[in-house]
Each structure stands twice: as C-alpha cells, then as structure tokens.
Amino acid sequence: MSRTDTEAVEETNTAFYEAMEQGDFDTLSGLWLDDEISCVHPGWPVLTGRGEVLRSYALIMSHTDYIQFFLTDTKVTVIGDAAIVTCTENILSGGPAEDGQDLGPLVGQLVVATNVFRRTSEGWRLWSHHGSPVLTESDEDAEDDA
Amino acid sequence: MSRTDTEAVEETNTAFYEAMEQGDFDTLSGLWLDDEISCVHPGWPVLTGRGEVLRSYALIMSHTDYIQFFLTDTKVTVIGDAAIVTCTENILSGGPAEDGQDLGPLVGQLVVATNVFRRTSEGWRLWSHHGSPVLTESDEDAEDDA
Numbered sequence: 483m484s485r486t487d488t489e490a491v492e493e494t495n496t497a498f499y500e501a502m503e504q505g506d507f508d509t510l511s512g513l514w515l516d517d518e519i520s521c522v523h524p525g526w527p528v529l530t531g532r533g534e535v536l537r538s539y540a541l542i543m544s545h546t547d548y549i550q551f552f553l554t555d556t557k558v559t560v561i562g563d564a565a566i567v568t569c570t571e572n573i574l575s576g577g578p579a580e581d582g583q584d585l586g587p588l589v590g591q592l593v594v595a596t597n598v599f600r601r602t603s604e605g606w607r608l609w610s611h612h613g614s615p616v617l618t619e620s621d622e623d624a625e626d627d628a
Numbered sequence: 629m630s631r632t633d634t635e636a637v638e639e640t641n642t643a644f645y646e647a648m649e650q651g652d653f654d655t656l657s658g659l660w661l662d663d664e665i666s667c668v669h670p671g672w673p674v675l676t677g678r679g680e681v682l683r684s685y686a687l688i689m690s691h692t693d694y695i696q697f698f699l700t701d702t703k704v705t706v707i708g709d710a711a712i713v714t715c716t717e718n719i720l721s722g723g724p725a726e727d728g729q730d731l732g733p734l735v736g737q738l739v740v741a742t743n744v745f746r747r748t749s750e751g752w753r754l755w756s757h758h759g760s761p762v763l764t765e766s767d768e769d770a771e772d773d774a
Contacts, residue, residue, distance in 0.1 A: 518705040518707070520703070520705075520712065520714045520742065522714075522740055522742060522758075522760060524760070525760070525761065525762065525763035526740075526762070526763075527716070527740055527762050528701065528703075528714045528715075528716070528740045528742070530703055530714065555674065557666070557674075557676055559664040559666075559755075561664070561709075561710075561746055561755070562708065562709050562710070563707075563708050563709070563710070564707075564708070564709070564710035564744075564746075566666065566744060566755060566756050568666045568668075568674045568676065568756075569674075570673070570674070594668055594672075594673055594674045596666065596668060596674070596742060596744075596756055596758040598710075598712060598742075598744055598756070600707055600710075609705075609707070609712060610712050610714075610742055610744070612668075612742040612758040612760065613760075614668060614670065614671070614758065614759075614760030614761070615671065615760070615761075615763075616671065616672070616673050617671035617672075617761075
C-alpha cells in the first residue's frame with residue numbers, strides 16, 4: 483500500500499461527501515461503480531444496484547435544503563485494488579423551509595460509515611456505503627421505553 | 629467471478645454467524661483478517677484493529693446466553709480478491725437468566741449488515757462488518773418523541 487493510494491482513496495471519500503453537500507447528483511453518480519453496488523442509509527434496509535441506490539440519493543437530495551458533513555476519525559485501509567474508509571459523519575442538515583422561513587429547522591445527527599472503494603482505470607469508485615446511527619445511552623433508554 | 633468464489637464467500641459468511649450462534653470465540657477470531665479490520669455493531673461507534681474488534685465480541689458473547697441469526701436477502705458480489713455480502717439479520721437473542729429461569733427473555737431484532745471479505749491463502753477472511761438497526765415507522769416516531 484503506497485501513501486499515494488491512501489491519499490487517492492481519501493480524496494474520493496471527501497468528494498463523495500462534497501457532492502452530497504452541494505446536491506450535485508451527477509458528480510455523486512459518477513463516483514459509484516457501474517454495477518453490483520450496495521448502500522445502507524442510517525436506519526434503512528439495504529439498497530442494491532445503481533437504480534435503487536441512485537434513486538435513494540435523488541430522493542434524499544430533494545428533501546434536503548442544507549446538509550453539511552463534518553468528518554472525524556477517518557481511517558483508510560487499502561489492500562490491493564480495494565479500500566475501506568471508516569469515518570464518523572457529524573451531520574448538520576435542514577429540510578425545506580416552512581412558514582416563510584429561509585431554511586427549515588437544522589438537525590444534528592451522529593452517524594458512522596463504512597465506505598468500500600474499488601480501483602478502476604478512472605480512479606477509485608464507491609462499491610458500498612453503509613451508514614448507521616450511533617445510539618447514545620438516552621436513545622437506548624427511549625427504545626426500551628417504546 | 630466464478631460461481632465457486634461466490635459460494636466460498638457465502639460459506640465464510642455463514643460460518644461467521646454460526647460461530648456467533650455457538651459462542652465459538654476461537655473460530656470467530658480465525659475468520660477475521662490479521663490486521664486493519666473494522667467493525668460496527670448496531671448503534672455502536674466504529675471499532676478498528678483486532679484488539680478492539682475481538683474484545684467487543686468477547687463482551688457480547690459473555691452477555692448473550694442465546695442468539696440465533698435467520699439470514700435473508702443475502703447478496704454476494706466478488707470483484708478480484710475482495711467480496712461484499714449484504715444480508716438482513718433477523719436476530720432472536722436472550723440474555724442471562726433471571727429469577728431462576730432457564731433463559732433470559734428473548735428479544736427480536738432486525739439488523740442489516742454489510743460484510744467485506746478478502747481472499748487469503750487460507751480462504752476468505754473478514755475485513756469489515758457493519759451492522760445497523762432497521763428503523764420502522766414506529767421507531768422513528770419514538771425517536772421524534774424522545
């Protein structure tokens with residue numbers, strides 16, 4: 483594993499989150515492999531294939547007026563032509579405005595992600611994204627009460 | 629991708645869950661790569677490296693008297709020397725007995741997993757496991773109320 487590989491993978495990982503922040507669907511689509519991809523959004527079931535996965539991003543983007551990812555704990559491992567990035571997504575997002583406001587209410591979310599990349603002739607591409615909510619003690623209690 | 633690769637990966641995936649069901653820590657440890665591994669249990673932050681990951685399994689096993697995984701929607705993709713399995717883990721588990729009962733109360737859980745495997749000279753080995761709860765509408769409502 484060369485340092486260059488690690489850097490290139492982290493750049494693609496960053497580009498993935500920037501495309502989300504900018505609501506840039508075309509760039510996001512181009513970062514995924516052509517087939518056999520899978521994606522789990524926090525709390526969602528598994529989505530597989532470009533059709534299902536990309537439709538979910540179109541849906542999320544259409545319901546999101548503002549989203550920002552503050553990535554922490556980013557760790558990259560590269561073995562051969564595959565790579566895994568794990569990171570914590572500290573998300574601040576807002577839905578469409580209501581009642582004549584400029585922006586809907588902002589919501590903070592703590593999500594951890596495992597992103598799997600594949601080396602291609604055009605650079606590293608996403609093979610799988612799995613994001614899940616980090617449940618704090620109080621969330622667990624709330625679940626127990628439910 | 630040969631049919632044999634897909635079958636071999638699915639066998640290792642099955643062995644992983646069987647080791648959990650049997651509380652067989654040694655077999656479970658042997659199914660993971662030697663280093664650079666990562667693991668996310670449902671609702672947990674990311675664990676990285678054999679030390680952290682295997683300690684978490686020892687902890688989970690010590691708190692689990694009974695656990696059974698009914699896997700559904702298992703999908704395997706193999707590209708070169710890496711493979712991804714996505715599946716739904718329909719989990720039935722029980723903690724230590726209380727009040728003189730044979731077994732603690734059984735709990736059902738719906739979890740989706742993305743498991744990444746790496747081809748080694750000794751067969752396919754786990755590189756990453758990411759499990760997350762599937763939130764139903766009523767869970768979401770409970771979260772909103774919390």
